[in-house]
Amino acid sequence: MAALEAEAYEQAGREFNIGSPKQLGEILFDEMGLEGGKKTKTGAWQTDADVLEGLAAEGHGLPRTIVDWRTLSKLRSTYTEALQAAINPDTGRVHTSYSMAVAQTGRLSSTDPNLQNIPVRTEEGRKIREAFVAEKGNVLVSADYSQIELRILAHIADIDALKDAFKEGLDIHALTASEMFDVPIEGMDPMVRRQAKAINFGIIYGISGFGLARQLGIPQSEASEYIKTYFKRFPGIRAYMDETKAFAKEHGYVTTAYGRKINLSGIKSKGPQRSFAERQAINAPIQGSAADIIKRAMIRMPDVLAKASLSARMLLQVHDELVFECPEAEADKLIETVKTTMQGAAGPSLQLSVPLVVDARAASNWAEAH
DNA sequence: AGTGCAGGCCAC
DNA sequence: AAACGTGGCCTGCACT
Numbered sequence: 001m002a003a004l005e006a007e008a009y010e011q012a013g014r015e016f017n018i019g020s021p022k023q024l025g026e027i028l029f030d031e032m033g034l035e036g037g038k039k040t041k042t043g044a045w046q047t048d049a050d051v052l053e054g055l056a057a058e059g060h061g062l063p064r065t066i067v068d069w070r071t072l073s074k075l076r077s078t079y080t081e082a083l084q085a086a087i088n089p090d091t092g093r094v095h096t097s098y099s100m101a102v103a104q105t106g107r108l109s110s111t112d113p114n115l116q117n118i119p120v121r122t123e124e125g126r127k128i129r130e131a132f133v134a135e136k137g138n139v140l141v142s143a144d145y146s147q148i149e150l151r152i153l154a155h156i157a158d159i160d161a162l163k164d165a166f167k168e169g170l171d172i173h174a175l176t177a178s179e180m181f182d183v184p185i186e187g188m189d190p191m192v193r194r195q196a197k198a199i200n201f202g203i204i205y206g207i208s209g210f211g212l213a214r215q216l217g218i219p220q221s222e223a224s225e226y227i228k229t230y231f232k233r234f235p236g237i238r239a240y241m242d243e244t245k246a247f248a249k250e251h252g253y254v255t256t257a258y259g260r261k262i263n264l265s266g267i268k269s270k271g272p273q274r275s276f277a278e279r280q281a282i283n284a285p286i287q288g289s290a291a292d293i294i295k296r297a298m299i300r301m302p303d304v305l306a307k308a309s310l311s312a313r314m315l316l317q318v319h320d321e322l323v324f325e326c327p328e329a330e331a332d333k334l335i336e337t338v339k340t341t342m343q344g345a346a347g348p349s350l351q352l353s354v355p356l357v358v359d360a361r362a363a364s365n366w367a368e369a370h
Numbered sequence: 371a372g373t374g375c376a377g378g379c380c381a382c
Numbered sequence: 383a384a385a386c387g388t389g390g391c392c393t394g395c396a397c398t
Contacts, residue, residue: 019393021377040377048378074379078392103388107382114390117381125380149382149387205386215386272384283387287382291388319382319388 001076004069011062018069021047027062034060050214071124079119079128086113098317104262105284106291108317116318120370132366139331141312142369143338143360144321147172148290149204151354156257156285157240158353161233166354173197179233180226199230203237204286206279241282248281256288257350290320293356297345298322301338308337323366331362 009015013031016023025045029037034055038046049070052063086094096115098108110116118132119125134140150172154162165175174185177196183189195216202212209224216223231238248254249268253261262284266277294317301314301322312326312334322342326334342358363369 017394020395022394042376044377046377070378074392078380078390082391099389105388107388109389111390114381117379117390119380121381144382202386205388208385210385212386220385275384279387287388290382321382 001069001072004065004072008062008065008069011065018066019073021045024066028055032060032062034058071122075119075124075128082113083128083131096316103291104280105288106256106260106262106295107287107319108291115316118366120367126367129367129370130365134325134364137328138325139328139362139364140315140366140369141324141326141331141334141338141360141362142321142366143324143335143342143358144318144370145290145294145342146357146359148293148320148356149286150200151352151356152257152286152289152293153204153237153240155353156289157236159234159236163354169357173200176200176230180229195226199226202227203230204283206241206282244281244285245278248277254281254285256285256292257346257352258289258292260288260292262288293345294320294322294342297342300341300345304337304341305334308333310334310337321370323369328362335360335362 005018008018012027014027016027018024022044025037025047028034028047029045036051036054036058038051040046047066049067052067055063056067083094088095094113094115096110097112098110100108102109108116119128132140147166150162151166153159154166161175161179162172165172171185171193173193173196174188176199177183177188177192178185180196180199181192183192198212198215199207202215205211207227209220209227212218212227213220213223244254245267248264252265252267253263255261264277264280264284266273267281268274269277298314298317305312305314310326310330310333312324312330314322314324316323322338324334324338339358339360343356346352346356361369
């Protein structure tokens with residue numbers, strides 16, 4: 001990191017506080033005069049990774065150096081150093097706290113330290129996750145719901161094409177791409193599937209052409225066409241969204257699949273507040289239902305483990321994932337027990353019209369088990 | 371030294 | 383007008 005700092009000062013032509021976005025923005029856009037800068041709402045130059053990647057693509061050196069420095073700096077300060085400092089000397093372990101009434105949707109949240117945002121997406125980040133290891137002679141078992149939110153959407157919005165796809169165990173993003181772009185699933189271009197995946201996630205979040213364009217780095221006109229095509233192919237999704245927004249506006253809340261209410265106070269306001277509340281109205285039943293289901297699984301777990309004579313302990317919940325620790329010899333039985341419990345957790349009070357699928361694996365560390 | 375906000379970025 | 387949902391933690395910075 002020291003080498004990256006020296007390189008940044010060299011490229012900037014002077015020293016500055018490398019951790020200060022404000023100073024960086026002034027160097028890039030006021031001193032160096034780079035084009036394409038945007039301001040944040042407070043008037044400061046925006047210097048987030050998207051902006052810096054754009055500048056780096058123009059051939060400028062400093063933005064690349066800063067992005068690399070921030071990546072390492074983030075991992076060191078937020079994870080490597082903070083997590084070691086959080087080890088409890090009595091247990092030799094890191095213990096998080098869960099809040100059950102913070103997230104509007106009914107998700108848990110995790111603090112001091114937050115163990116629900118341990119890196120996983122990059123190779124460097126996964127090294128952090130490798131440091132979460134089982135006691136000697138034990139293994140970690142990670143069990144996560146596959147595509148639970150899209151399955152819930154298929155159920156709630158009652159979309160036959162999506163429900164059938166899940167029943168047949170198809171690759172849902174590939175299917176979406178196939179339907180939208182009229183291409184066969186076999187031998188599909190990975191970039192086409194990636195675009196469909198972004199659309200699927202966007203749908204769950206209450207997408208806009210602007211947001212999808214930003215996500216995919218394509219013109220807004222093109223993104224809007226994608227969304228139009230998606231709704232044409234899955235008209236039931238648009239109907240669900242319209243109905244949900246109308247319900248929210250009439251009642252001031254939406255409900256999960258179990259009937260739990262989620263208040264949306266901003267739904268009757270105007271302008272951006274209302275747009276925001278409308279996206280919440282679309283997302284909250286989906287995210288909230290997933291939260292209900294995994295909580296039902298967690299509540300049943302102690303009983304289920306005891307009945308199966310398993311000594312496994314449930315350690316963590318990460319929204320659609322449960323992490324356990326157990327003796328190596330128990331792992332196979334634990335995986336079967338946990339899978340069955342999680343996959344059946346929607347019932348019996350709710351009969352989901354799509355199957356829930358759980359992937360589970362055992363390994364000595366969290367990165368490999370995930 | 372403590373507080374709170376802004377900007378940024380990690381996860382699902 | 384804002385622009386894709388739910389969170390928490392880091393540093394910098396202005397302030398008390």
